[in-house]
Amino acid sequence: MITFLKQYFTDIYEAIVSLLKGMKLTGYYFTHHKEIITQEYPENRATLNLPERFRGEVVMPHDENNEHACTGCSACELACPNGTIKILNKFEVNAEGKKKKAIDTFVYHLELCTMCNLCIVACPTDAIKMAQTFEHSVFDRSLLTKKLNQPNSKLREGIE
C-alpha cells in the first residue's frame, strides 16, 4: 500500500516537473517578442518580397513598342496538362506580300491553371513567364479568362 502511494505521488511529481519544463519554453517565447516571426499579411503588402521564380500566373511581357515574342507555335498549348492555354492564330500579309502566321488571341484560363510551369519551360522564345501576383479572387468567373497579348501588339523583329 505504501509503495503504491509512493509511486502514485512520484508519478504526479514527475508529470508536473515535465509539464513545467514545457511551460518554461512557452513562457520564454511569450516574453521574447523578437523571436516571433509572424507576418501580418494584408498590412505588409507593400513590403512583401516574393522570389523571382514564384509562380503566380502566366503573363506575356510586352516591351515599350508594344511588341511581344510569341510566334504562335502552340508549344505551350501542347505542354499544358489542363487545357489552360488556347492560341488563336491569324495570317498577316507582310510588306513582301508573303503570308505569315501570327497570334490573334492568346487565351489563358486562370481558373484551370495549376501553376505547374510546363508551358514556360516549353516556350522556345521565352514569350511567356510567371508573374509574382497571387491575389486572384474575383466575383465573376469570366474575369479569370484572360487575353494575354495586348491590343494591336506585334511580334518583335528577329524572332522566328
Next chain:
Amino acid sequence: MFEQVSANNNGELVINVGPQHPATHGVLHLLITLHGETVTKLEPNLGYIHRSIEKMCESLSYRQFIYTTSRMDYLSSHINNHACALGVEKAMQIEIPERAEYIRVLMSELTRLASHQLWWGAMAMDLGALSPFFYAFREREVINDIMEETCGARLTMNYFVPGGVMYDIHPNFVKRVKDFIVLFKSKIAEYDELVTGNVIFQNRMKNIGIISKEDAISYGCTGPTARGSGVSCDVRKNYPYSIYKNVQFDEVLEYGCDAFSRYQVRIKEMYQSVRIIEQLIDQIPEGEFQAKTKAVIKLPKGEFYTRVETARGELGVYIVSEGGTTPYRIKFRSPGFSNLSALEHMVKGHKIGDLVAIMGVLDLVIPDIDR
C-alpha cells in the same frame, strides 16, 4: 453506408467520425462501433476526395503526368515526383547528370523534414497541445521559403522532370540550407523538451495501438509505421535509388510496436535527414542539371515499376506502356492506404480517446489514400 447514431441489440453504439472532423486531417470517414468506451469495430469509408488521378494520367504525356502526383501526398510532393521521374528514366534508359541527383536527394530530404515537422505539430495539437503546432510551423516555414526560392512553389512543386530537375538551384540555396540546418539543430532539442519528455504525453502514447512485426508485414505497412514494429523496410537502405547508396545514414528501427515507438522513429528520422543533408550540401558537383531528352517522350513497350521512400512509407509507381506518348495504365501504390488498413487492428480494444492518438501517429494524408 450512412448509419445513424444508434444503439443495436448488444448495447453497442455506432458513431461516425468524419468526414469533417479535425482529428482526421481531411475528409476521412470512420464508422466506429463502440461497446461502452471501447472500440470493437472500425471501418474506414473512403472516396470523399477521389480525383481519379490514375485515370487522368492515362490521357497525359510522360512529362505532364508528374504534376498530378504532387497532389497525392502533398506533404512529400518532391518525393512523389521523384518516383515518377525515376520510372520514366528507367524506361527510357537514360542517365541523369550527377548534379541533378544531388539536388533531387537534397530536396527530398528537405521535404521529409518539412513533412515530419507538420506531422509533429499536428499530432501534438490533436492531443491537446497547441503551442507545438506553431513551433513546428516556424521551422517548416524556413524550408518552404527555400523551396519557394528554388522551385517557385511552396507545396505542389513539380520541380523534377524526366532527365533531371526543371531549374538549377538558386544561388542562395546552399547558404540558406546551411543556415537552416544550424537553426534546426537548436530547435529540435525544444521538440524533445516540449513533447517527447513530457510524462503525460508518454503515458498517453505508450502501450496503445499495438501492432506486432508479423501483423505489420501482413497488413503491408511501410515507413515509420512498420519501422516502429522493427520491420526493416526503408527503401533508401534496402533498394537504394538515386545516390542514396553513397550516403551514410542509419535506418531507424524501434521495437516497442506501440504508438510511442512510431513517434520516436519519426523524431529520429529527422536527425538522419539532417545528417544526409549535411553530407551532400557541400559536395554538389558542377555541371548540367538536366539531361537532354526529346521534346516528345515515348516509352518502349513494357511494364516498369519503381519505388521510393516517402515520409509515410513506400510509394510504388507502376507504368504500363504500349509504346505511345501516353501511358496505357498507371498504378500508384500509396503508403497511406496500407497504413490505414491496419488502423482497425491497432485500435480494436482500446478506448475511443486513444483513437486520436493512434491516428495522429499514423500521419494520414487523405488525398494520398484516396488519389
